[in-house]
Amino acid sequence: MSQEISARGHEHHEHxxxxxxxxxxxxxxxxxRDMSLWANFALGFTYLSPVVGIYSLFAVALATGGPPMIWWLVIVGLGQLLVALVFGEIVSQYPVAGGVYxxxxxxxxxxxxxxxxxxxLIxxxxxxxxxxxxxxxxLAQLLGFEAGTGSTITCALxxxxxxLLINLMGTKALAMAAxxxxxxxxxxxxxxxxxLLITERHHNLGVLFDTQGIASDGGYFGAFMAAALIGIYQYYGFEACGDVAEEVPDPTRQIPKAMRMTIYVGGAAAIFVCLSLLLAVADYAAVIDGTDADPVTTILNEAFGVNGTKVVLVVVMMSFLSCALSLMAAASxxxxxxxxxxxxxxxxxxxxFLPHRHVPPYTMIVGAVVPAIIILGSVVSTKALTSIISFATLGIYLGFQMVVLAALRARLKGWQPSGAFRLGTWGLPVTAAALAYGVTAMVIMAWPRTPDVPWYDNWIVAxxxxxxTGVGLVYLVLAKPYQNTDALAGDAIPGEATPPQTPTPHV
Incomplete structure (x- = not known):
């Protein structure tokens, strides 16, 4: 009993x-503050979602760069770890809901x-x-629906x-679901x-260095760079750990740790999934020339049969649902x-706020309605949907690097991180390296890959x-939303803080 009272007292003091x-x-x-360290890590992991990322991009990456494309999961993982370290220092000093903003x-x-x-946010x-x-x-395949745009839209909705329903149930439900x-x-x-490694292995590890004869105009290097997307699209989600900073006890220590765990465990899982699939592909040539356009389904059907594949699809759908949950939580x-x-x-x-659930319901509704409208737009044009979604990953990386750039600028102007997690003398070189990595990744994402299509399709991501960005800049200039707040700003840099106009805290 005394131990229980002591634990409660410690928890109360911590809060x-x-x-x-x-x-x-x-x-x-x-x-x-209902989200433990493990739940916070799980939120980041399910947002990163190695199964969703690898299963979605495996065919494209293999056809583009051959088996060596797996090395991008290592390269990008190291780059994003640098970003996670920078974010860890920042959230440790500023453990506020909303993350990058x-x-x-x-x-x-x-x-x-x-x-x-x-x-x-966009x-x-x-x-x-x-x-x-x-x-x-x-989901359509799992439910036995006929393949097509209509069934895809229905299942997505x-x-x-x-x-949305799970998010509306509150932080505890979100943590449990994560x-x-x-x-x-x-x-x-x-x-x-x-x-797959035990029963469907058709190659040895040497194949990870075999280009399978793939080459671009610049030799294999161009093809390898084009395959980078499987890594670049994989390693984000760790920032969601910081988006819920006001729902985690002792966030200055726990959230930086959860961010790093997301990279370590999520990255290892992604590499393992990709490796098992690569070694299970029976015919690389069929994937590369487009004969086998969906090698993941081919592999699963051969390894597990139709009924076994449905069991695997249940796990895949849980991964998609968890990923959507975490994304919606971050956006809200x-x-x-x-x-x-x-x-x-x-x-x-x-x-x-919902009084008993302690969550903002209308932000969650917006986080479901806006994506639903985008999805419904595919009824008119799947190309339009692709164009809209093309901004997604580049936009997230751009948001990341705007924070990293702000951190580098602040360091050069005298910012000394004061949270529980600090990089010390490594802070400046790590921040500079994170910025260099992020800019390189954005160039790779935006670089045109399809010279045979019209220029606007070739540059669709950029x-x-x-x-x-332009729409946001126009709104910023015309509406001046930044004038509506008295929130403290620029205080990381000594002597440059813009103080609140009133001492009343926001609620």
Whole structure:
């Protein structure tokens, strides 16, 4: 009994410290700190979702770069680890809901923060649309629906509705769903991958260095660079750990740890899944020339049969649902953070909390409705859907690098991180290396790959990013939303803080 009382007292003291730290940043919170370290890590892992990422891009990457494409999972993993280390320092000092938006505000200022949040939020909403639309064929196959645009849209909307329902149930339900999703995805990936390595292995590890005769105009290098997308599209999600900073006890220590765990475990799982599939492909030539356009389904059918494949698809669908859940949670906290600072249209509604669930319901509804509208647009044009979703990953990377750039600028102007997690003398070189990596990754994403199509199709990723950023800039200049808030800004740099106009904390 005395131990239980002591534990409760420690927990109460810890929550008081968390509240005091938040109050020092100008906020009180209506969230409940119901998310443990493992649940926070599970949220990041299911957002990163190695099964979703690998299963979605395996065929394209293998056809583009051959088996050596797997090395991009190692290269990009190391690059994103640098970004996660930078984010860990920032969230440790500024453990505020909303992630990149409040981080950018403290590091640089309100205008920079508004644009960072805008780009990241639009990218998140389009990513939700892309993930749920991508799940449509798998769910349709599982339910026995006839393949087609109609069944894909229907199944995508079903998944969206389920993700919204679970999110509306509160932080505890989200945490439980994340842990269940993480457990199912990791165990499923290990079981499926292990079985493939035991029963369907057609090659040895030497094939990971075999280009299978693939070459581009510049030799194999160009083909290898084009295959980078399997890694670049895989390694984000760790930032979601920081989006829910006000729902995690002792966030200054726990969240940086959860971010790193997401990279380590998620990366290892992605590499294992990709390796097991690569060694199970019976005919690389058929995948490369397009004869076998869906090698994942081919492998699963051969290894497990039709009924066994349905069991695997259940795990795959749990992965898609968990990924959509985590994305929606991240988007809703971002919108809430904007609304709490009066930085977005409809702030009064968007910052409303469900009294008993302690979550902002209207931001979650927006996080489901906007992706649903994007998905429904595919009835008119699947090309339009592709164009919209093309912005998703580049936008998320751009949002990341705006924070990394702000951190580098702040360091050069005297910022000394003061959170529980600090990089010390490694801070400056790690931040500079993270920025260099991020810029390189964005160039690779935006670089044209299809010279035979019209120029606007060839540059669709860059054009989509320019359009999304341009709309935000126009709104920023005309509406001046940054003038609506008195939130502390630029305080990371000594002597440059823009102080609040009133001492009243935001609620």
């Amino acid at each position: 008081d410290e968390d509240a005091a730290r938040l109050a020092s940043l100008g906020y009180t919170s209506e969230f409940k 409040p981080w950018a505000r403290h590091l640089w200022g309100r205008k920079w923060a508004w644009m960072t949040g805008w780009i990241y 990218a998140l909403l389009t990513t939700i649309a892309g993930v749920t639309y991508g799940s449509g064929p798998f 079903i998944l969206l509705a389920l993700a 842990i269940i999703g993480f457990s199912a995805e990791l165990l499923g990936a290990l079981a499926v991958g292990g079985w 906290r971002m919108m809430y953070s904007y609304a709490r600072d009066d930085m977005i249209i409809g702030s009064r509604i968007l910052r409303y 054009l989509s990013a320019a359009l999304g």
